[in-house]
Amino acid sequence: MSQKMPAAVHYDHKDGAVELRDVRVPTIGKEDALLEVRSVSVCGSDVHMWRDKLGHKPRVPVILGHEFSGVVAQAGKRVQGFKEGDRVASETAAEICGICILCRTGQYNLCPQRKGFGHYADGAMTQFVKVPARCLHHLPDGLPFRKSALLEPSCVAYQCTAVNTRIRPGDFVVVLGPGPIGLLALQVARLQGALKVFVSGVGEDAPRLDIAVRRLGADRGINTSLEDPVEAVKSFGDGLGADVVIDAVGISETLRQSIAMVRPGGQITKVGWGPAPVGFSLDPLVAKGATLQGSFSHNYGTWERVIQLVTDGKINVEPLISRVAPLEGWHEAFSKMEERVEVKAVLTPNGPI
Ligand SMILES: [Zn+2]
Ligand SMILES: [Zn+2]
Known part of the structure; x- marks a missing residue:
C-alpha cells in the first residue's frame, strides 16, 4: 500500500x-x-x-x-x-x-x-x-x-419517514423537495401504505419531478413555478390538506408551505436544513394542533432494514x-x-x- x-x-x-x-x-x-x-x-x-x-x-x-x-x-x-x-x-x-x-x-x-x-x-x-x-x-x-x-441517504429517508413519522395505510403524504432524500422518502411512504404521494419542487426541479412520477410512483409532481403547492394539495380529497408533509428542503418557505398544507391534527417532519431564521408566525401550527418533528441521521436498526429493502429493490x-x-x-x-x-x-x- x-x-x-x-x-x-x-x-x-x-x-x-x-x-x-x-x-x-x-x-x-x-x-x-x-x-x-x-x-x-x-x-x-x-x-x-x-x-x-x-x-x-x-x-x-x-x-x-x-x-x-x-x-x-x-x-x-x-x-x-x-x-x-x-x-x-x-x-x-x-x-x-x-x-x-x-x-x-x-x-x-x-x-x-x-x-x-x-x-x-x-x-x-x-x-x-x-x-x-x-x-x-x-x-x-x-x-x-x-x-x-x-444506502446512507436511504437510511436518512427511512429514519425520517418510517421511524420519526407515523404514516398509516390510506394517508395522503406530500414530500417537499425532489432531491435524493425526497425521492427516497417518497418510496418509503409508499411502502408504509400511503394512499397518495405528491412531490413538490421548484421550476429547475422539473427533471427530478419527472423521475418521481414516471419512475418512482409519485401520484403527482407539483411544479411550484407553475402552480401554488398549497392549493394543489388542498384541491385533493376533502380539501383539508395532507395527513403528513415531509419537508426535504428545509428553508423557511417550505416550512410555511408545510404548515399551510398539513391537515388539522397532521404531522410535518422536517429533514431538510435551512440556516436562515423562519420569519413568520407559527400560530397556524398551534391552531391546527399539528405536530412538527425533526429527523436527523439514522442508527443501526434502520441500516439493517434499509440494506434489505435496497437489495430487494423495494427502495429503488x-x-x-x-x-x-x-x-x-x-x-x-x-x-x-x-x-x-x-x-x-x-x-x-x-x-x-
Ligand atoms: Zn448526506
Ligand atoms: Zn453519547
Whole structure:
C-alpha cells in the first residue's frame, strides 16, 4: 500500500475551497477497520461545503464523503465479525461518546459528541478511510457498490419517514423537495401504505419531478413555478390538506408551505436544513394542533432494514444515480448536482466498480 493517496479535501470556509490533495493513508486502532473505498456518493451537503453555504462550520481541512461502501483492507486486533476482504457499508457517526444516555439507548445519532465523516472526521472521497468497526454493515452479494453508495441517504429517508413519522395505510403524504432524500422518502411512504404521494419542487426541479412520477410512483409532481403547492394539495380529497408533509428542503418557505398544507391534527417532519431564521408566525401550527418533528441521521436498526429493502429493490435507488465517475471527476459531479441537472453522482476512488 502506498503511503499517499489522492483525496477531495475541504480546506477553508470560503466559496470553492475543495481540491484534490495527496494525503497520508490513515493508520487504524484496535477497534477500527481500514476501508478500501469502492463507491462514495456526493451529498447536497458536500456541494454546500464546497460553496460555503452550510449552516455550521465543519472542521477544515477535512476529507469529504460520508455516503460510502467498500472492502475491508485491514481489521484492527479487537474487531469482531469483519475481516479482510469483506464487502461493507459504513454509518456516518465517526465519533460518539459511547457513554451518554443517548449512546447507551441506541440513539447515538443524537449524541452531543457525535462527529460525522466528511464534516468533523476525515471521510471517504479518497482511497482508504479509517472506520470504527461499530459503524460497519455487511453487504449482501446481490447489492453492487454503485447502489450501496446510496444506502446512507436511504437510511436518512427511512429514519425520517418510517421511524420519526407515523404514516398509516390510506394517508395522503406530500414530500417537499425532489432531491435524493425526497425521492427516497417518497418510496418509503409508499411502502408504509400511503394512499397518495405528491412531490413538490421548484421550476429547475422539473427533471427530478419527472423521475418521481414516471419512475418512482409519485401520484403527482407539483411544479411550484407553475402552480401554488398549497392549493394543489388542498384541491385533493376533502380539501383539508395532507395527513403528513415531509419537508426535504428545509428553508423557511417550505416550512410555511408545510404548515399551510398539513391537515388539522397532521404531522410535518422536517429533514431538510435551512440556516436562515423562519420569519413568520407559527400560530397556524398551534391552531391546527399539528405536530412538527425533526429527523436527523439514522442508527443501526434502520441500516439493517434499509440494506434489505435496497437489495430487494423495494427502495429503488437506480433512477437516482445520474453519474458514476472517478475521484478526479469530483468537480463536474458537484457542478451538475448544484445545477440540479443530476440527482446523485457516485465517485469510485479505487477504479471502476
Ligand atoms: Zn448526506
Ligand atoms: Zn453519547
